[in-house]
Structure formats: C-alpha cells, structure tokens
Amino acid sequence: MLYDAEFLSRLTNGVKNLMPIWNISLNADVTLLTISENATFRVQDKTPGRNLIVRVHRPDYHSESEILSELAWIEALRRDGIVATPQPIASRDGSLLQRFSDGETVRHAVAFEYMPGREPDAESDLAKWYGMLGEINARLHGHSRDWNRPEGFIRKTWNFDRILGDGAYWGDWRAALGLTPQGKEILERTHALLETQTAAYGYGADRFGLVHCDMRTANLLVEDNRLGVIDFDDCGLSWFAYDFAAAISFMEHEPFIPDLMAAWLEGYRRIAPLDAEHEAALPMLIMLRRMQLTAWIASHVETPTAQSMGTAYTDGTVALAARYLAEHS
Known part of the structure; x- marks a missing residue:
C-alpha cells in the first residue's frame, strides 16, 4: 500500500518544505488532489494570492531526464500555441525539477500554474x-x-x-x-x-x-x-x-x-x-x-x-x- 496515510503525510510535509523555493509562504494550504502514478497537490497561498499544482512523482517510474524531457515538450507546445496547458513553474534558481528527502529516498516534484476548469462528464456534451x-x-x-x-x-x-x-x-x-x-x-x-x-x-x-x-x-x-x-x-x-x-x-x-x-x-x-x-x-x-x-x-x-x-x-x-x-x- 504505497499511498497509505503515513506516506501521504510525509509527502505533504515534503511539499510544504519546498514552498520557499517557489516564493510561497510556509503556511500556505497544501491539499491532496489526486493519487494515480503520482500524488498531486494543490497549493493555495492567500498572502500573495498564488495557486500552484505540485506533482510528486511515484518512485522508480521516471528518471530525472525523462521528467525534464516532458517539461521541455510542454514548454515547446505552449510557446507554439498548440494546446492550452499549465506552465511549469521554476524555482528561485530557475530549476524546474525539485527534490526532497523521504527517509533514504529522494522524491522528485514539479510545480505547475493552476488552471481553472472542470472535468467534462457524461452528462455534458x-x-x-x-x-x-x-x-x-x-x-x-x-x-x-x-x-x-x-x-x-x-x-x-x-x-x-x-x-x-x-x-x-x-x-x-x-x-x-x-x-x-x-x-x-x-x-x-x-x-x-x-x-x-x-x-x-x-x-x-x-x-x-x-x-x-x-x-x-x-x-x-x-x-x-x-x-x-x-x-x-x-x-x-x-x-x-x-x-x-x-x-x-x-x-x-x-x-x-x-x-x-x-x-x-x-x-x-x-x-x-x-x-x-x-x-x-x-x-x-x-x-x-x-x-x-x-x-x-x-x-x-x-x-x-x-x-x-x-x-x-x-x-x-x-x-x-x-x-x-x-x-x-
């Protein structure tokens, strides 16, 4: 049971500790949104009024090079106006891929701008x-x-x-x-x-x-x-x-x-x-x-x-x- 309550609590704390690198307050609200291959969190900082989506990657699935390659394509698609998709958010030092320690394991995390909207459903067109x-x-x-x-x-x-x-x-x-x-x-x-x-x-x-x-x-x-x-x-x-x-x-x-x-x-x-x-x-x-x-x-x-x-x-x-x-x- 990879994503049990204890594990999710550790991930949440890891994400909270990353907040300063994105110029987010340490007391920002960090809420788990979804769990699939990865754990995805919404970050809401009331003081500067910033919302981010932070994705913490499942271990042993994508390498750092694979994650950075994904982000490179996203940035190219955005630059060329191909699709509406959230912008990856860099840290203060300009890096897109962040890391935090979870015991002896290093977790990878990426932040994206928040995109408003809802999932289409079968009741809609x-x-x-x-x-x-x-x-x-x-x-x-x-x-x-x-x-x-x-x-x-x-x-x-x-x-x-x-x-x-x-x-x-x-x-x-x-x-x-x-x-x-x-x-x-x-x-x-x-x-x-x-x-x-x-x-x-x-x-x-x-x-x-x-x-x-x-x-x-x-x-x-x-x-x-x-x-x-x-x-x-x-x-x-x-x-x-x-x-x-x-x-x-x-x-x-x-x-x-x-x-x-x-x-x-x-x-x-x-x-x-x-x-x-x-x-x-x-x-x-x-x-x-x-x-x-x-x-x-x-x-x-x-x-x-x-x-x-x-x-x-x-x-x-x-x-x-x-x-x-x-x-x-």
Whole structure:
C-alpha cells in the first residue's frame, strides 16, 4: 500500500518544505488532489494570492531526464500555441525539477500554474469536447513530427511489448483482479491477435511518434469554450491514433463511445488528414489500451481509481475482448 496515510503525510510535509523555493509562504494550504502514478497537490497561498499544482512523482517510474524531457515538450507546445496547458513553474534558481528527502529516498516534484476548469462528464456534451480534442490531437501530432527535440530528450516508448508484452511497464494483465480461467483464455487469444495486428500496422513515422498518451477526461479541463489538457506524465513514443484510445480510458464499454470517435475523427480532419488505415486501427488500439488498463489496475491496487474499478473492470475487459475476437479475428 504505497499511498497509505503515513506516506501521504510525509509527502505533504515534503511539499510544504519546498514552498520557499517557489516564493510561497510556509503556511500556505497544501491539499491532496489526486493519487494515480503520482500524488498531486494543490497549493493555495492567500498572502500573495498564488495557486500552484505540485506533482510528486511515484518512485522508480521516471528518471530525472525523462521528467525534464516532458517539461521541455510542454514548454515547446505552449510557446507554439498548440494546446492550452499549465506552465511549469521554476524555482528561485530557475530549476524546474525539485527534490526532497523521504527517509533514504529522494522524491522528485514539479510545480505547475493552476488552471481553472472542470472535468467534462457524461452528462455534458462530451461529443462537443471530443471534437475539440480531435483538433488538439491533430495539432499536437503535427508538432510532434516537426519539433526538433533537445539534446538528451528521452521518454518511454509505448509499443506492444511495453504495453502488453513481457516488458510491459504497468504489469501483466494475467494478474487482473477476479480473472477466471475462461476469461484468461479469451484474453490470451486477444493478446496474440493484437500482437499480430500491431506488428502488421507497424511503427512508421506516419503513425508512430511523440504523443500525450493519456488525454482521458480526468486530464481535461473545460471552462466556457476552452478545452485545456493537463498531465503529460505518460507522454512518450506511441501510435498517434493511440491518443484516442487513451482518451476513452476506463469508459471503453460505454454505448456513446462511437459518437465520441466520430466527433474526434471529424475534429482531427478539420486540422489534418487522417487516412482510412489509421481510422481502421482505432478498435485495435482501444482493445490494446483496455487490456493495458486492466493490468494497471492489478499493479496499482493502492490507488483510488483501481479500487473503484475492481473486478468489474476485468469482467468488462473479457466481454469486450470476446466481442473483439468475434469481429476482428
């Protein structure tokens, strides 16, 4: 249980002790917002009226070079007007990456400006926002192709092996909560089919590059007619179309997903062409992502997201896989 109460208390104190380097009062309010791969805090300093978001990284996931590479891309995207996303905040000495000691472990922390807004939900017009998200993805992918990455840039690669294979970053789907022998057999066949299909789809420069890789609703902020995108923590090299698969994370089974896909495709094509081959790859990438998240839940049982999904998500994955096999084998 990585994120137990004692651990979160230590992280909170570590964040509080960093306040002076961002010119924030030591008596500022520090509130835990979310726990996923990382712990994210909101800092509210009433005296200068400053609000920050501080992300404390999960240990042994990203290296310092990977974190700084993420921030370099964010700054480039902001500079080039590609997407509305919070600005990373430097400390007094100009550094973006901070450290604090947690016993014998060094924790990494990054601060961002606070972006107002709310998460879009199924009760709102999700299709509208996903149409705008398609436009954002098209601009982002164009930037990804054209951007000259700085020296030392490094991010994880989300290919088949790192998503579902022996080298999967988020664990083995076979450890899925409540997985039955019958369900395992269905997922084994789906795994084999996806491995063949992704190999055939390939890794060419027209389809594989630097992507956000986690534009799910929890990482979108809407205010009036603005759609902001946060949390580039999982950005890396993957299929461009995987951005849509990631955007419907944890709701792949919902009946409105075809409407979101149609809106996303329409929005994307308002900005850039998208070949029929890449559109046809979307169901494959959605199934790939669903199985990846099933493994993530099993390997992150201490997080609120995993606990809220539980065995029901595994059952849903098996049902989606059975349908996928029937339609795509």
